[in-house]
Each structure stands twice: as structure tokens, then as C-alpha cells.
Amino acid sequence: xxxxxxxxxxxxxxxxxxxxxxxxxxxxxxxxxxxxxxxxxxxxxxxxxxxxxxxxxxxxxxxxxxxxxxxxxxxxxxxxxxxxxxxxxxxxxxxxxxxx
Numbered sequence: 001x002x003x004x005x006x007x008x009x010x011x012x013x014x015x016x017x018x019x020x021x022x023x024x025x026x027x028x029x030x031x032x033x034x035x036x037x038x039x040x041x042x043x044x045x046x047x048x049x050x051x052x053x054x055x056x057x058x059x060x061x062x063x064x065x066x067x068x069x070x071x072x073x074x075x076x077x078x079x080x081x082x083x084x085x086x087x088x089x090x091x092x093x094x095x096x097x098x099x100x
Contacts, residue, residue, distance in 0.1 A: 001044050002073065002080040009098055010070075013085040017067070035064050036085060047073050047080055057083065070098075 006014075014036055018029035043050065043060055050060045056072040070084040083098045 002047060002078060004040055004044060004080050004082065005074075006082040007098065010082045010084050017085065017087075032065055035062055036067075036069070039063075039069055040080075040082065043069065043071060044080055047071075061088075 014033065018033055020029075021032050022029035039060055039062055047058070050058045053059050053070075057070055058072065060069045060071070061067075062069065066088045068084075068086055068088060069082060070086065071080055071082045073079075074081055
């Protein structure tokens with residue numbers, strides 16, 4: 001199984017979303033985080049199962065929340081790199097700024 005690395009911008013995406021949901025209803029932020037973790041585990045189990053959107057970046061649509069996890073596989077370092085967890089209404093081209 002690939003190790004997971006979440007870049008700082010993606011961590012900030014997650015933390016900002018947790019705070020936003022908890023401001024609306026306490027506990028929803030934890031539910032969001034639990035879903036992110038579950039989806040990352042699913043990606044780890046079969047990283048090539050999800051569609052490639054641009055270059056090497058693949059995406060996994062979350063089921064309970066309107067967010068997309070953007071990631072790529074660094075086969076040299078045997079890692080799964082999470083580069084963004086964006087709301088579906090945000091411009092996905094913003095992810096390209098995070099991809100090297």
C-alpha cells in the first residue's frame with residue numbers, strides 16, 4: 001500500500017472545511033474529516049481506480065460531501081500525494097498551481 005503525504009495546502013483545505021462545517025453544526029466537521037480519511041484509504045487500496053483529470057492528477061469525488069480529493073502517485077517515492085480537497089463549485093484549475 002502506498003504511503004500518504006498530504007501537502008500543507010490540502011491540510012489547510014481540510015482544516016478550513018472542518019471549521020466551516022462546525023460553525024454550522026457541531027460535529028459535522030468531524031464527520032467530514034472521517035469521510036476524508038475513509039476516501040484516502042480507499043484511494044490507497046486502488047490508486048489507479050479513479051479518473052485522471054490533468055497530467056498525472058487523479059480525482060476522487062466524496063460521497064457525503066460536495067468535495068473532490070485531488071492526488072497523484074509518486075511511484076519513485078512509493079507515495080500517494082494529496083494536493084487538494086476542493087469543493088465541487090471551486091475552479092479545479094486552481095489545483096494546477098499546486099502541482100509540480
